[in-house]
Amino acid sequence: MTIKIHNALCTGCKSCEVVCSxxxxxxxxxxxxxxxxxxxxxxxxxxxxxxxxxxNPACVKACTYEACTKDETANVIRVDYEACVGCYACVExxxxxxxxxxxxxxxxxxxxxxxxxPTCVKxxxxxxxxxxxxxxxxxx
Numbered sequence: 001m002t003i004k005i006h007n008a009l010c011t012g013c014k015s016c017e018v019v020c021s022x023x024x025x026x027x028x029x030x031x032x033x034x035x036x037x038x039x040x041x042x043x044x045x046x047x048x049x050x051x052x053x054x055x056n057p058a059c060v061k062a063c064t065y066e067a068c069t070k071d072e073t074a075n076v077i078r079v080d081y082e083a084c085v086g087c088y089a090c091v092e093x094x095x096x097x098x099x100x101x102x103x104x105x106x107x108x109x110x111x112x113x114x115x116x117x118p119t120c121v122k123x124x125x126x127x128x129x130x131x132x133x134x135x136x137x138x139x140x
Contacts, residue, residue: 004129008128010046010128012037017036018033020120034050051096058094062092067090068110074113076111
């Protein structure tokens with residue numbers, strides 16, 4: 001499953017952030033989310049930042065501790081928190097600014113597609129976030 005983003009439909013409500021943190025850490029805390037919405041209020045637009053699963057991920061290359069790996073089967077980037085030393089090279093390397101630092105655990109947060117059933121897709125009422133298989137999604 002791949003998450004698709006249609007930024008033009010994003011209203012900036014940040015529901016995706018809230019449900020992401022709730023499903024991963026049991027808290028309604030957008031700061032602990034693996035997806036972020038960047039609102040540009042003066043321009044009237046919002047942009048969704050989430051892992052785009054690059055074919056040759058810069059975050060994986062940047063991690064000299066082999067804590068970041070690409071799981072080809074699940075099609076996600078995995079972080080081995082036992083191997084992670086908190087250097088945040090992966091965060092800096094991401095060209096899409098889609099890796100975040102958990103303010104509580106101090107570890108990198110990367111979208112894991114909720115194990116193949118992304119919660120953010122279910123709660124994006126404008127369909128700005130949808131799955132590649134979602135037949136109700138808006139035209140691109």
